[in-house]
Amino acid sequence: MNAMTRRIAVGTVAVSIALTMAACGKAGDNKSSGSSDSSSSSAGGKSIGLLLPENATTRYEKFDRPLITAKIKELCADCSVQYDNAGADPQKQAQQVNTMITKGVKVLIVDPQDSVGIKSSIEAAVAKGIKVVAYDRLAEGPISAYVSYDNEKIGELQGQALLDAMGPNATPKSNIVMIDGDPADPNAAMFKAGAHKILDNKVKIAYEQSGLWKDTVANQKVTAAITQLGAKNIKGVYSANDGMAGGIATALKGAGINPPLTGQDAELAGIQRILAGTQAATIYKPYAPEAEATAEIAVDLLQGKDFSSITETKATSASGQTVPAHLIGATAVTKANIKDTVIKDGLYTIPQICTAEFAAACKTAGIQ
Known part of the structure; x- marks a missing residue:
């Protein structure tokens, strides 16, 4: 596509x-x-x-x-x-x-x-x-008809968001982990193809598995990747959606690391993780x-x-x-444009995002 x-x-x-x-x-x-x-x-x-x-x-x-x-x-x-x-x-x-x-x-x-x-x-x-x-x-x-998003482009946005968040660590020798969606979902294949188009040869995809769109499975896969590669050797993590990113963030925290992590769907929890610094970006559809x-x-x-x-x-x-x-x-969403995307469009209100747990992070990000 x-x-x-x-x-x-x-x-x-x-x-x-x-x-x-x-x-x-x-x-x-x-x-x-x-x-x-x-x-x-x-x-x-x-x-x-x-x-x-x-x-x-x-x-x-x-x-x-x-x-x-x-x-x-x-x-x-x-x-x-x-x-x-x-x-x-x-x-x-x-x-x-x-x-x-x-x-x-x-x-x-x-x-x-x-x-x-x-x-x-x-x-x-x-x-x-x-x-x-x-x-x-x-x-x-x-x-008779099909309505969706430009899903390969979404994968490209995810891949680029990860490279941007990695900054100088985005080198051909830097290990990243990819957790893809469910193979039964045709969109997952398009997200994956788009992401590979951006990431291949720019970073080293050292571990790639399907998370089946489940946070528990994604958590298990990333835990296995940490064991296989070594926690400090993981420089970035691609997650095909925010639901899985939640499980991944937990695994990363348990290993004492916080590499850039991407997601998709602009879920409320994903937006809050971006503000808290445990997720770098999501995709707002x-x-x-x-x-x-x-x-x-x-x-x-x-x-x-x-x-x-x-x-x-x-x-x-x-x-x-x-x-x-x-x-x-x-659109790719980072801490810099939360206010101009999901808040501006009415997807979430500031009180919904900036609960007591995230109030300080919201203030720092200029979301008040």
């Missing part, structure tokens, strides 16, 4: 809606399985299904779900949204697709936990006349443009309208399938 510069239009109102809805509970405190986010509980008719992959990563329940639901209701007041979360279980998600078929949804938005394994489920849905939109991750199968574009395409498909004005490019899956796509840009 070629890196492309995208215009980012973050909807302040939409983000406010997401934050208001998220305030009702923590990530993962979602409604019971198979819940509906609409006042209408009738199946079929103007019904859109939404399947998200897991709730360990805070973004899905706090931002993606409420943003998509709110935009669908804005565009189609009498539409119902049938929702479920796979909880990181691909077999469970396959069952959820079958449930959506039984409920008679007309359009299905799915962020696949296993992009390859879900192919047969998507084929079954399409065979019943359901239009499928791949969200955030490109699923295999007869997809504005959720509103992705969620709203997906909702618009879903409603257009439901109403039989053309959505080509939204899908300005194409994406190709690992199996060679090409689908209309809308790809969004991202």
